Every structure is written in C-alpha cells, then in structure tokens.
Amino acid sequence: MQCYTELLPPTGVTHALAAPFISATANNLVVVRTSLLQVFSLTKPSPQPQEDGSDSQISQFSQPEAKLVLEKEYQLSGTVTDLSRVKILNTKSGGEAILIAVRNAKLSLIEWDPERYGISTISIHYYERDDLTRSPWVPDLSQCGSILSVDPSSRCAVYNFGIRNLAILPFHQAGDDLVMDDYDPELDGERPKPGFEVEKSKDEPAHQTPYASSFVLPLTALDPSLLHPISLAFLYEYREPTFGILYSQVATSTALLHERKDVVFYAVFTLDLEQRASTTLLSVSRLPSDLFKVVPLPLPVGGALLLGSNEIVHVDQAGKTNAVGVNEFSRQVSAFSMTDQSDLSFRLEGCVVERLGGDSGDLLLALASGDMALIKFKLDGRSVSGITVHRLPSNAGGDILKSAASCSTCFGDGNVFLGSEDADSVLLEWSHSSASTKKARLGSKQTADDAGDLSDEDQMEDDIYDDDL
Numbered sequence: 001m002q003c004y005t006e007l008l009p010p011t012g013v014t015h016a017l018a019a020p021f022i023s024a025t026a027n028n029l030v031v032v033r034t035s036l037l038q039v040f041s042l043t044k045p046s047p048q049p050q051e052d053g054s055d056s057q058i059s060q061f062s063q064p065e066a067k068l069v070l071e072k073e074y075q076l077s078g079t080v081t082d083l084s085r086v087k088i089l090n091t092k093s094g095g096e097a098i099l100i101a102v103r104n105a106k107l108s109l110i111e112w113d114p115e116r117y118g119i120s121t122i123s124i125h126y127y128e129r130d131d132l133t134r135s136p137w138v139p140d141l142s143q144c145g146s147i148l149s150v151d152p153s154s155r156c157a158v159y160n161f162g163i164r165n166l167a168i169l170p171f172h173q174a175g176d177d178l179v180m181d182d183y184d185p186e187l188d189g190e191r192p193k194p195g196f197e198v199e200k201s202k203d204e205p206a207h208q209t210p211y212a213s214s215f216v217l218p219l220t221a222l223d224p225s226l227l228h229p230i231s232l233a234f235l236y237e238y239r240e241p242t243f244g245i246l247y248s249q250v251a252t253s254t255a256l257l258h259e260r261k262d263v264v265f266y267a268v269f270t271l272d273l274e275q276r277a278s279t280t281l282l283s284v285s286r287l288p289s290d291l292f293k294v295v296p297l298p299l300p301v302g303g304a305l306l307l308g309s310n311e312i313v314h315v316d317q318a319g320k321t322n323a324v325g326v327n328e329f330s331r332q333v334s335a336f337s338m339t340d341q342s343d344l345s346f347r348l349e350g351c352v353v354e355r356l357g358g359d360s361g362d363l364l365l366a367l368a369s370g371d372m373a374l375i376k377f378k379l380d381g382r383s384v385s386g387i388t389v390h391r392l393p394s395n396a397g398g399d400i401l402k403s404a405a406s407c408s409t410c411f412g413d414g415n416v417f418l419g420s421e422d423a424d425s426v427l428l429e430w431s432h433s434s435a436s437t438k439k440a441r442l443g444s445k446q447t448a449d450d451a452g453d454l455s456d457e458d459q460m461e462d463d464i465y466d467d468d469l
Helices: 175-181 451-456
Strands: 015-019 028-033 036-043 067-075 080-086 097-102 106-113 118-126 147-150 156-161 165-170 215-218 228-234 242-248 264-272 277-287 291-296 304-308 311-315 321-325 352-355 363-366 372-380 383-391 407-410 415-419 426-429
Touching (some): 015 080, 028 080, 067 118, 097 147, 147 228, 228 291, 242 291, 311 383, 352 407, 352 415
Parallel strands (some): 015 407
Antiparallel strands (some): 015 028, 028 036, 036 067, 097 106, 106 118, 156 165, 165 215, 228 242, 242 264, 264 277, 291 304, 311 321, 352 363, 363 372, 372 383, 407 415, 415 426
16 A cells, blocks of 8 residues: 655665666666666767868867766666666677665666667565574664675676675676586586576577576675675676675774774685685785775776775785875874875765776765865886875866765766765766866856756766876
8 A cells, every 4th residue: 555645756866877778889877866767878969170171170169068868767666775787698788787776685687678668677686584684683674784796797796785694696607608518417527506507409598597596695604704894895807706895893983992993804705606605815904993985996006995984095906005094083093004194184974986987097086075086096017006185176176066976987988977965966077188278178067957957958067187197
C-alpha cells in the first residue's frame, strides 16, 4: 500500500558517472538524485572557422560549448548508495553496463536497450539474508553504509555491506571461452566451480549471463584484523583484481585521540576468484586516524591517494608513502611524517577529488566550502617523490562552486562534472594556459541545475589553469 505521495522529485545530485552507455562511442553522463536516475548525452557542436575563411586556426571567441541533453529518466524503487561502470560481454548497445547499489544490500546491473530506447535490467542481486544480518551485535542494514567498487578491467565487483560483509560478483571475460574450450577432464582434473560453464552449441553464446555466481565472505576471512573497515577501492595496473582498504583494529575516536593516535592501517589484497581466496601484497601501519577515503590513481602516478580531514597521503605500489598536511591540526592529531602546508587552512571533510586526465596526473580537489585546488605530484621516473597542493585563484575558476560537491566524474576529454545536493551542479572544461592567454580568457556561463535546464540549456564551463605552467 502506498502510504505517501511524492510532491516534488528529488533535485540534489548524489551520484554521477561518465561512461559510453547508449553506444560504444557515446559520451554519456548518468546522474542519480537519491531515487531518480537520469541519462544525459554530452554533445559538442563542430567548431566554426574564422570569418576570413582560414581553417587552420579557430577564433577563441567562437569556441563551441558543451551541452548536456537529457535522454531518459527513471524513478527507482529505493535509495541509491553508489554506482559504477562495468565492461561486460555482448551488451545490446555495444556500450558499457552500470552496476547500481541500493540501500539494504541490493545490486542491480543495467544496460541500454536501443530497440526500446531505454534502460534494461540484466540482473538483481540480494544479500539481505538472515544468516548475515541476524547477529544482535550488528546494526540493521538500513543504518549501515555500503561501499561498491569495480575492478578497472571489469573482472569483478566487490560490495561491502553490513559493516564486515564482502560480496564478490565476478564478470566473464573474453578469454573465458578459450580456456573452457581447451578443458580436458583427464588432464585438467575437476572443472572449476565459480560458474564459468559454457554452452556446447556454437550458435549460442558461451555464457548465459555476463556474470558468474557471486559469493559473500566476511572481511575477517581476508585478514583477522579487518574489524573496522573505513574505505576500499580497486587499484589500477594489476594483473589480478586487487583492491586497497583502509581499516583499523580498534574504532577510531577523536575524543580518545591521545590513546588512539595513528591507529589506521592500509592494506592491498589480490583476489583469486576461482579459489575464493586472497593474498596480502602490502600493509602500511600507523597512518593518521582521521583518514576516511581511498582514491585509486591510474598512471602516470599509480597507487592510491588516502584522504583525511587534515592531510593527504599517497601510497605507491611498493608501499612508499608521501603525505602533506593542509591545516594547523595535522601536526596535532598525527605523528605521521608529512610536508607542512598548514598555511592553506583546508578542511577536507566532505571533499571530492577527481582526476583531470592527460599525462600530468593532476587532481582537482573540491572542498566543502566550495573552494577548489590542484593536487600535483612530483614524479621521479615512475616513483612519486612529493605532493603539493595549490589553491585555485578566482581568475582561474576557483570560485565556480557555491557549495559542497557531492560527487564528481571525469569525461577524459577535458570535461569534469561536479554534482551538488545544495546548489547547482556544474560541468567544467579545463585546459593549461600560459600567462599571455590568461589575459584573453573569456567569462564562463552558468545555468541552474534542474531537469529542464540540464536538458535544454548550456552548462557552466570554465577553464582551470595551472599556475605553474
């Protein structure tokens, strides 16, 4: 029975994801507003040549503006807690699929159906079993946070729910067919169990589903010390599915800081999907107790960025650390070795970090106050030797955000989307510029971020310049 009526649809953007969803070559933005799913297409008109007929150069006053066009929107029966992109075999549109996590330990895998011009649900996974949630010492699932992360190569997804439960959902890869075609029971022994069965008929697909059987493990099965997980994420540049996790053996507490200072650990685990086992690759101990998020970084930086309330820590694949304190409290709350940039006076609670793309590895930092900064890495070959944080001035786009950003996503072509629950969400365009071109910079345009404006109006664009170049 429906016991309430929704007067207005949700307006705040809680999650965002950029992926080729409608087709293999599309540039789509998937936005979630609590329980409302919207699919946009990012369009860029072709640039027009100058009036003198020259095609070699384009006037900076006729640069095209990106535009978000609303394709479809759907009301979801549940509150979305996270979403990730997945590359699966043989999607109907040729693009990627999206894995949606819903409150109370539910996962949905969706794809785009070109025939009906809308989304299609591939599978729904429920993990709210009694044997996982009946303990009197475990809070209800609705009161627990959840973490969803997908391997960059889409080999599997992990879903942390109910504090210490870890659901692992493997995905089939193109090489699975070749491996099973060469299977010989006399030579290879018993057939593997995790669901890599293939059909005998060549006319039918090798797998009836793009995923294998999922399974649930307690985090303590990976390591008995994983008692208080904080954040986890899959890492780049590993041959096997590998994720990094922040955790502590005792609950972190600001009130007991003098007794529980630097009690956080960071560990990296490699998953063996066939044996349903894991291997510990590295562990870093005595990290600051206020760390709250793991941000995986692709090349050229690699490793993972650990975000805390008062500091930023980078851990590479060998376990080497570099850290920088961004306010006056970083030295008081932690004895961890870090570079002092306390003059920035940044408060990192509720911040969002997004990569800008390109070869530099720079990251965009959006604070809860609306200020923005650049995180730059000093690279010595493939090793990180230092981290610096640079506040973005107003003339370089540092005052675009009017409130905290709730989510972010990078399109990979110079565009970054920052969603917000309190103000307008913005679409940014960034570029490096010299001092001479900064003076000729054009003003940015801004529009409101409601359903009509996102589909029909140009989004705000601005240039984020690197002051060091």
